[in-house]
Structure formats: structure tokens, C-alpha cells
Amino acid sequence: MAKDLKPHIGIFGRRNCGKSSLINLLTGQDIAIVSDTAGTTTDPVKKSIEVFGIGPCVLIDTAGIDDVGTLGQQRVDKTMKVLEEIDCAILVITGNQFGEPEQQLVKRMKELAVPFFVVHNKADEEPLLAVMKAVIEQKYGVKVLDFSVSRNDDIVPLVEMLKKAIPESAYQKVSLLGGIIHPKEVVVLVCPVDSEAPEGRLILPQVMAIRDVLDNECICVVLKETHLQQYLETMPKPALIVTDSQVFGFVSKIVPQEIPLTSFSIVMARLRGDFDNYVKGTPHLSQLQDGDTVLLLESCTHHSTCEDIGRVKLPRMILSFTGKNIKFEYVSGLAPIDHPERFAMAIQCGGCMSTRKQLLNRTNLFVERGIPISNYGMALAYMNGIFGRVMEPFSTNL
Numbered sequence: 001m002a003k004d005l006k007p008h009i010g011i012f013g014r015r016n017c018g019k020s021s022l023i024n025l026l027t028g029q030d031i032a033i034v035s036d037t038a039g040t041t042t043d044p045v046k047k048s049i050e051v052f053g054i055g056p057c058v059l060i061d062t063a064g065i066d067d068v069g070t071l072g073q074q075r076v077d078k079t080m081k082v083l084e085e086i087d088c089a090i091l092v093i094t095g096n097q098f099g100e101p102e103q104q105l106v107k108r109m110k111e112l113a114v115p116f117f118v119v120h121n122k123a124d125e126e127p128l129l130a131v132m133k134a135v136i137e138q139k140y141g142v143k144v145l146d147f148s149v150s151r152n153d154d155i156v157p158l159v160e161m162l163k164k165a166i167p168e169s170a171y172q173k174v175s176l177l178g179g180i181i182h183p184k185e186v187v188v189l190v191c192p193v194d195s196e197a198p199e200g201r202l203i204l205p206q207v208m209a210i211r212d213v214l215d216n217e218c219i220c221v222v223l224k225e226t227h228l229q230q231y232l233e234t235m236p237k238p239a240l241i242v243t244d245s246q247v248f249g250f251v252s253k254i255v256p257q258e259i260p261l262t263s264f265s266i267v268m269a270r271l272r273g274d275f276d277n278y279v280k281g282t283p284h285l286s287q288l289q290d291g292d293t294v295l296l297l298e299s300c301t302h303h304s305t306c307e308d309i310g311r312v313k314l315p316r317m318i319l320s321f322t323g324k325n326i327k328f329e330y331v332s333g334l335a336p337i338d339h340p341e342r343f344a345m346a347i348q349c350g351g352c353m354s355t356r357k358q359l360l361n362r363t364n365l366f367v368e369r370g371i372p373i374s375n376y377g378m379a380l381a382y383m384n385g386i387f388g389r390v391m392e393p394f395s396t397n398l
Contacts, residue, residue: 006048006056007166008355010082010114012105013092015064018121021149022092023047023061026158044082051159060086065101081334083108085358088166089116096120096132106140112361115165117143119158124148176212176267177240180260180393183217185239189264190251192225192244204352205264209242229254240393242267245377246309248384262390265377268350270394273375274363279391281372282382284345285321292344293327294318295337297362299354309376310349321383334358340365347374 011019027049045061062082063075083089089109093102109116118136120128128146136144143161147153181187191206202210206222213220221238223231225247238259243251245263255261269275288294296310315328331337340346346366351359366373374382381390 006058007088008058008060008086008357009162009166010060010062010086010089011092012062012065012079012082012089013121014066014094014097014101017064017092017094018149019092020061022090022119022121023059025149025155026051026059044078051162065105080105080108083112083114084334084361085355086114087355087357088162089114090162091116091118092121093118094120094122095126096129098132098136115167117145117161117165120144120146122148122150123153124151174271175216176209176271177216177242178212181213181216181218181240184219186219186221186236187213188221188223188228188231188238188241189213190225190228190241190243190247191222192247203264205268205350206244208352209264209267225250232256245380246313248377248380248386248390252384252386252389257389260393261386262393263377263381265350265375266381266390266394268352269348269375269377272351272354272356273348273359274367274373275394277363277367277373278348278375278378281345282374282378282387284372285318285374285379285382288318288322288324288326288344290325291327292324293329293342295340295343295346296328296330297346297348298330298332299349299351299359314347314376314379317380317383334362337362337365340371341369343371345372345374347376347379349376 011023013019027047044063047059047061049057049059051057060082062079065076065079067073067075083105091102091105106116120132123146125148128144133144133146136142143164145157145161147158177187189206189209191202201207210220210222218239221231221235225243228241228251232254240260240262241251241255243261243263245265248263252261269278294315296314298310311330315326318326318328329343343366346363348359348363363373377390378387381387
């Protein structure tokens with residue numbers, strides 16, 4: 001599971017083609033195990049690094065795409081799954097080999113719109129043939145670099161190709177509340193504490209929001225929903241209130257209409273999700289019919305309790321709101337989704353434990369089929385009758 005905002009770069013190739021050596025070269029450290037034994041790397045391995053001109057990145061070393069046997073196929077499946085979370089890929093080849101494993105990998109990269117380039121490693125043993133370079137570049141529209149880790153080739157051309165391949169949007173500084181709040185303003189974060197709250201700490205979106213408020217040079221006030229009324233009666237008027245979506249009903253009745261209000265789930269959707277399609281799809285809650293099946297998408301796996309928002313509170317509220325006999329299914333983490341066309345609607349959590357790439361790949365399964373999608377926070381706001389109100393802070397971006 002990937003929760004880091006840094007761009008993710010995957011290193012792919014056959015067994016013993018030098019992927020791990022390439023990662024060690026890029027990081028300047030012995031991060032990945034290097035061995036002449038094929039199949040040494042069995043599971044994807046991540047390492048955070050700094051790339052000049054891009055900034056902090058996450059490199060992912062993967063198992064060989066030509067692995068064999070039952071376990072080998074499982075390792076290949078894990079490698080292919082990495083494509084769903086990365087922003088850019090480096091395909092490593094050797095010995096002028098570009099066959100079925102590479103072609104299948106590239107096909108999947110194209111399907112997921114993953115930018116990539118090719119490194120022909122071990123050039124000291126067998127240089128890249130001009131005809132091979134031409135075929136790959138012309139057929140796939142990517143650059144091929146002839147390279148050798150073992151002879152310590154200049155790393156600059158490799159880094160330059162990486163900088164050109166990775167989308168600029170992947171390493172631009174992003175902000176949860178950028179453009180919504182302004183320096184010196186007061187922002188109130190409402191953080192309920194129930195059985196779903198982690199013991200002794202806040203959940204990730206709340207922590208991210210605190211840091212983002214500070215980064216935007218604002219004053220951050222954190223409190224429980226039970227103290228919100230007291231704050232509003234005795235303290236300066238806030239420029240924005242961000243609350244947990246689960247207490248929308250309670251909080252919206254306390255907060256005056258003139259004070260902008262939204263939720264952690266919604267600002268996370270703005271940062272990482274398909275925000276526009278969430279907004280478009282949310283009103284479909286009013287059109288659900290008897291027998292429809294709604295899919296709840298959770299980015300993380302956790303133990304469910306009686307206060308679980310995705311498996312208890314949302315389904316219960318949807319049944320009450322629609323008055324229909326609705327069925328529900330749940331998918332956690334990055335588990336596969338079988339036959340997405342059978343769902344009437346999909347509702348995605350805030351996605352704090354996923355990358356934007358992972359969320360878009362998941363929700364695109366529904367967007368491409370014309371199936372409405374929503375977000376936990378937006379769905380709760382809509383059913384509480386405050387959808388327009390909580391969308392107002394984002395009106396200039398819609």
C-alpha cells in the first residue's frame with residue numbers, strides 16, 4: 001500500500017538483468033540485494049531517494065517479469081500490480097532481448113498510461129544493436145539508453161531521461177487546502193474520538209491537515225465536536241471548519257451558514273481522487289433502486305467495528321435515505337474488483353493510504369463504464385442535505 005505523496009518510480013525487467021544494481025547506483029547506497037542468482041528479488045522493495053531536478057522520490061525494485069513456476073507467477077503478478085501505483089517506469093533489458101515478457105509489461109503500461117523508457121543494461125557485455133534500438137523507439141515511442149552499471153557509466157543521461165519521462169504533476173508540491181485558506185486565517189479542525197479513532201493518535205488525514213494549515217501560514221485549532229459550540233461562542237470566527245464526515249449532521253447544525261464548512265474526506269478527494277467525477281456522481285444516491293448493488297471502496301484494511309463508516313454507517317444511512325432494498329459489497333486495499341459493470345454505484349473513501357495513481361486506476365473502472373462514483377464525505381454530506389454547502393469552498397475550482 002502506498003500513502004506517500006512523493007512520485008513513485010518502478011524498476012522492471014527480467015531476472016538478473018541488473019535492476020537492483022541500477023537502484024543502488026541511483027541511490028548511491030546498497031539498498032537492493034545484488035546477486036548473480038536469478039530471482040533474488042522476490043517482492044517489490046521500496047526506497048525513498050532524492051533525484052536532482054525532481055526532488056524526493058520512491059524507487060520500487062520488482063521481481064523478474066520472466067519468473068517461472070507457481071511461486072514465480074505469483075511474484076510476476078505482484079510486479080504487475082506495482083504498475084497501478086507508480087508515476088513512471090524504467091524497463092531494464094539486457095542482451096538485446098525484448099520478447100513476450102517485455103511486450104506484456106509494456107501493454108499493461110499503455111493501458112494504465114504509465115510513462116516509461118528503456119535501459120539496455122550490461123552494455124559492456126553486449127552493446128545495444130542499432131536495429132533493436134530503432135524497433136523499440138519506433139514501435140513504442142520511447143527512448144532507449146545503452147548503459148552499463150558495472151563499468152560505472154555516467155548516470156547523468158539516465159537521470160535526464162527519468163526527468164523527462166516522469167509527469168511534472170507527479171512532483172509538484174501539493175496542498176490539501178491550498179487556494180482555500182490564506183495566511184493568518186484561523187482554521188478549525190473537528191476531530192471526533194470514537195472506537196474507530198486510533199489509540200493515542202490522530203488519523204492520517206487529520207495529521208496532514210494540521211501540517212497543511214501550518215504550511216499555509218494559518219492558525220490551526222484542533223478540537224472534538226463536543227467543544228465546537230464553546231469555541232464558536234468564545235473565540236475568533238474561523239475562515240474554515242474541516243470536520244470528520246461522520247459528524248456532518250451534528251456539526252452543520254452548530255456552524256453558522258456564513259462560515260465555510262467541509263470535511264477531511266472531501267479535501268483528501270481533492271488532493272488524490274477523481275474529484276470532478278465524485279461531484280458529478282454523488283447525486284445518483286437519489287436514483288438508486290430496489291435490488292441495486294453499491295460498492296464501498298476502502299483504501300486500507302482494518303478491523304471493522306460497530307462505528308465503521310464504510311461497512312456500517314454509510315450502508316445504514318443509504319438504506320434510510322433511499323428507502324430502497326440496496327445491496328452492498330466491500331473491497332479493501334488493492335484487492336481486485338470482479339465485473340465492475342454489475343454495480344449501480346461505487347463510493348470511494350478519502351484514500352489517505354493510496355497514491356493518486358492507485359485511486360484513479362481504481363475509479364476509472366467505473367468512470368469508463370458510465371457508472372457513478374462518489375466519495376465517503378460527499379455521500380454523507382449529500383444525505384445530510386448539505387452537499388452544496390460543503391462544496392462551496394471548492395467552487396472556484398469546480
